[in-house]
Amino acid sequence: MKLAAPAPKATTRSALLRAGGSLLSGAGIPNAENEAIWILEFALGTSRLALRLEANRTVAASEQDRVMKLFARRAAREPLQYLLGSQEFCGLDFLVDRSVLIPRPETELLVEQVIQHNLRTRPLIIADIGTGSGCIAVALARALPTAVFYATDRSLAALRIAEHNATRHGVKDRVRFLVGDLLEPLRAHRLEGKVAAVVSNPPYIADRELLELQPEVRMFEPRVALAGGGDGLEFHRRLLSDAGEFLAPGGLLVFEVGQGQAGPLSEIAVAQGGYAQAGLVRDAAGLDRVVCFERKNSAKF
Ligand code: GLN
Numbered sequence: 001m002k003l004a005a006p007a008p009k010a011t012t013r014s015a016l017l018r019a020g021g022s023l024l025s026g027a028g029i030p031n032a033e034n035e036a037i038w039i040l041e042f043a044l045g046t047s048r049l050a051l052r053l054e055a056n057r058t059v060a061a062s063e064q065d066r067v068m069k070l071f072a073r074r075a076a077r078e079p080l081q082y083l084l085g086s087q088e089f090c091g092l093d094f095l096v097d098r099s100v101l102i103p104r105p106e107t108e109l110l111v112e113q114v115i116q117h118n119l120r121t122r123p124l125i126i127a128d129i130g131t132g133s134g135c136i137a138v139a140l141a142r143a144l145p146t147a148v149f150y151a152t153d154r155s156l157a158a159l160r161i162a163e164h165n166a167t168r169h170g171v172k173d174r175v176r177f178l179v180g181d182l183l184e185p186l187r188a189h190r191l192e193g194k195v196a197a198v199v200s201n202p203p204y205i206a207d208r209e210l211l212e213l214q215p216e217v218r219m220f221e222p223r224v225a226l227a228g229g230g231d232g233l234e235f236h237r238r239l240l241s242d243a244g245e246f247l248a249p250g251g252l253l254v255f256e257v258g259q260g261q262a263g264p265l266s267e268i269a270v271a272q273g274g275y276a277q278a279g280l281v282r283d284a285a286g287l288d289r290v291v292c293f294e295r296k297n298s299a300k301f
Contacts, residue, residue: 090139099157134162141171202235244301262288274299
C-alpha cells in the first residue's frame with residue numbers, strides 16, 4: 001500500500017523569514033536578515049512592507065519549496081545577484097547569471113571617465129573589450145546617444161546576457177556584440193584606425209590571489225572573468241599592444257585595474273612607446289582604479 005506523503009506543515013511568512021535569517025546567518029552571511037527579506041520579496045513577488053503587514057499569512061507548499069531552495073543556495077554562498085538575476089549599475093538594472101561577472105560600483109568610474117573625456121571623433125566608435133554583462137557598453141550607450149559600440153567577449157553565454165541588457169535599455173541598435181578574443185573580432189569590421197576609445201575591465205586577479213577571494217566570488221563568478229595571469233596584467237599587456245592598430249590618432253585606452261597595478265601598468269605603457277598617460281582615477285577606498293592612456297599621433301603599431 002502506498003502511504004500518502006505527510007501534508008506539509010502550514011508555514012507563515014514570518015516563520016519562513018526567521019528560518020531564512022538563521023540559515024543565512026549560520027552560513028556566516030553578514031547581512032543575513034535583509035538578504036532573507038530580499039529573497040522572500042523576490043520569490044513571493046511581494047514587498048518588504050507587505051511581508052510585515054501580512055506576516056501571519058500562510059505560504060503555499062510550492063512557494064515554501066521555492067523560497068527554501070533560494071535560501072539554501074545563498075547559504076552555500078551563491079551571490080544574491082545570481083539568485084535574483086539582477087544588479088544595478090549606473091542607475092540601470094542589469095540581468096546577470098553565472099556566465100557573467102557581477103558589475104561592480106567601481107567600474108562606474110570607468111564609464112564616467114570616458115564620458116568626461118568628451119570624445120569628438122565622428123563617427124564616434126567605442127570598443128568594449130570583455131563586455132561580460134554588457135554593463136559598460138550599455139551604460140555608455142545611454143550616456144552618449146550618438147556613439148556606436150562594438151562589444152566583444154570570448155563567452156557566447158555572456159554575450160547573450162549582454163544583448164538582453166542592451167535590448168532592455170533600448171540601445172541594441174547601437175551596440176554590436178561580437179564573439180572572440182579581445183580585439184580580434186574588430187578586424188572583420190575594418191575598424192583599424194577608427195576607434196575613438198577602447199575600454200576594458202579585463203580579468204585582473206593575479207593567480208596567487210585567486211584562492212584568497214571571498215567564497216561568493218571564488219566559487220561562483222566565472223574564472224575567465226577574473227584570472228589575469230601571474231601578475232594580473234596579462235590582458236592589459238595584450239590590449240596595450242593590440243589596441244594601437246585600432247585606435248584613431250589621439251584615441252583613448254581606458255582600463256580598470258586592481259590594487260597596486262596602476263604603476264606597473266603605466267611603466268608597461270611607457271616602455272611600449274605609443275601611449276601618453278591621460279588620467280588616473282581613485283575609487284571610494286582611495287585605490288587607483290581607472291587608468292587612461294592616449295594613443296600618440298606619431299605612434300606606429
Ligand atoms: N565588462 C564587464 C564588467 O565590467 C565584465 C568584466 C569581466 O568579466 N572581467 O563588469
